Amino acid sequence: MRRPTLSLRVDQFEYVQLILLAVIVGVLAALGNLGFRQLIELFSWVFRELEWQALGIEKGGFHRALIPLVLLSGGVAILVLDRIFPEDVLGYGFPNFLEMVNLGTARLKRRWIFVKAAGAALSLGSGASVGREGPIAQVGGAIGSTIAQLRKLSPDRAKVLVAAGAGAGIATTFNAPIGGLMFAQEIILLGHTEIANLTLLIIATFTAVITSRAIIGNAVVFTVPEFVLRSYWEMATYALMGAALGALAAGYIRFFNATEAWFRRLNLPVWVKLEAGLAVVGVIAIWLPENLSDGYPVINRAMAGEFGIGMLAALTCAKIFASSVSLGCGAPGGSFGPTFFIGTMAGGFFQRVSAMAIPHLTGPRGSYALVGLGAFLAGTTHAPLTALFLLWEMTHSDTIALPAMIATITALVVARAIETESIDEFRLAREGKTLQIGRERLALALIPVSAVVTKNVTIVNENTSLAEVLRTAGETAQSTLPVLNSDGELAGTIVVRDLLTVIGGGQELGPLVNAFDICNVHGPTVTLDANLDEASQLMEHDGLDEIPVVERVSRRFLGLVTSRQIAQALNRVSVSLSTLATRDTNIYWATGYRVTRIGVPANAAGKTLRQLDPRARFSITVLAVQDANNPDSGFAPIAPDRPLKPGDELVVAGRSQDIRQFTHELESIQPAEAARASAQSSGSGKT
Missing domain, CATH: 3.30.70.1450 (Regulator of K+ conductance, C-terminal domain)
Incomplete structure (x- = not known):
């Protein structure tokens, strides 16, 4: 009789490895989040304690007019960091992060682990009106990408580990493992994932929360009041609040991105735009210091019902303007924190108005502020499950489920009816990019050009005579002739059909005309690390069947990528998936x-x-x-x-x-x- 063994198949062994990697990513993301918190506390102490004391701002009165100086000094520190790590520090980088994960190969820079944390900590510490959630998601994502690169995982596996790291960072921030899981699923992966990959996300987020609780205990970010529902007739009030916050969310999305676009169009040096924007935020803080940083303590005060209707309205408007200016001018940070702040203040404001109009259908202040946070979050991010589970994990109350569902779904429906793009996808959509791509484009986005490049191609030298070019074009099946200089670099391309058009048009082409004279020196090219989706989009835009592949820096010619090769690659992927499924x-x-x-x-x-x-x-x-x-x-x-x-x-x-x-x-x-x-x-x- 054959004795049973405990051996694993190759695919099972690989999945066990992925589980272990998800655990590692969760632990490291939790540690990265804790380190990020320490950086925020350090820079908050430097700028808003030491510097405030040195300037005498804590004395109040006319000394508060010096608050802009604190933000300007923070801007100087941010510019120094940007000088050391150019292109990785300034601005609201979360849309680019989503683009790299969903339209690229999910290979993030390892230095992001430090750079994103340091840049956002400087912004928050000095008082810029930004959030910490976007940067911690990028830090966690960079950790996941680093692990994937060290293990040389495929792009689709790397994408899952990036999402796992981002979700683990969010889960640790709010002590909410399911909320972090939904963040990774809805916002990072756009709702597209397999059950096996969902398991990895669960493992990473829960591992991160367990690690965080083991180090700092069961600490929470927000002090949430007990949720109270007076009657089920109150659902109508929550629906009205959801509709109002949905409209506000759509307006915020457009204003936020319009402000960012306005700063981009300004023909001024980067440092001028950054310092000017931070100075404006500092001026607002002279009258409303509660508007500084992410305002988490202020959110707790609003949930406790401390602010009146006028203050709530002022804080809502101030945060909408200040957060748009802060991120638009280039201050590093995220939009989740301002979203929480605006939703809480707007929810509290709605409760005051509703209590005056329909007092019998309006509950306590803290309940509306809490649900307003989730409804506004759903309206701006278009991620209702993330908002719902964050609310549930913050309260651990089943009573909040129905009001929260009504408010968040209503806010989502109204927001999407007014503005179809979320706050993170708005700019990408205006650039002609969409993260919601089909399965075919998604498959092509995961295949690099290096996998299909053809190196054995017909080329011509830039000094080749016109007669020789015509002879070569007649003998080759290529529709594009790369033109190279003496160093092997691409000088341009000759499209055969265009060549025939020139000849047929009767243009004067003397014997001294060579290949360089008739080539297109500005034709599209791709590099080896580009993906086939990018190559196919360039081909479609320019009406080409072939595109040259060059080195990124030297432009040395490496080969051609053809539409036939792209189609074959897509067919191979489709057949392989079909074979696997059947x-x-x-x-x-x-x-x-x-x-x-x-x-x-x-x-x-x-x-x-x-x-x-x-x-x-x-x-x-x-x-x-x-x-x-x-x-x-x-x-x-x-x-x-x-x-x-x-x-x-x-x-x-x-x-x-x-x-x-x-x-x-x-x-x-x-x-x-x-x-x-x-x-x-x-x-x-x-x-």
């Missing part, structure tokens, strides 16, 4: 192996599997063939001595690189050699 439950393909189809080119006609010997030479197996003359017959096993026909479809199994080599072998067979093979095969059949 495979027999007893068959498990090892890592790197796949099943795909190969078309037999005309020059390989007459060759047999015995002659090609793919198993010995390329380590692949030909499973079946579909006869080109009878495609409706389906696939059938292939005999080793059956001559191949042009258009035959072969089903092969093996490693991707081996299949590519076999395909190249078929394409490189000389026609004369194939004809001799066919004749020999016919002769051997007669004997």
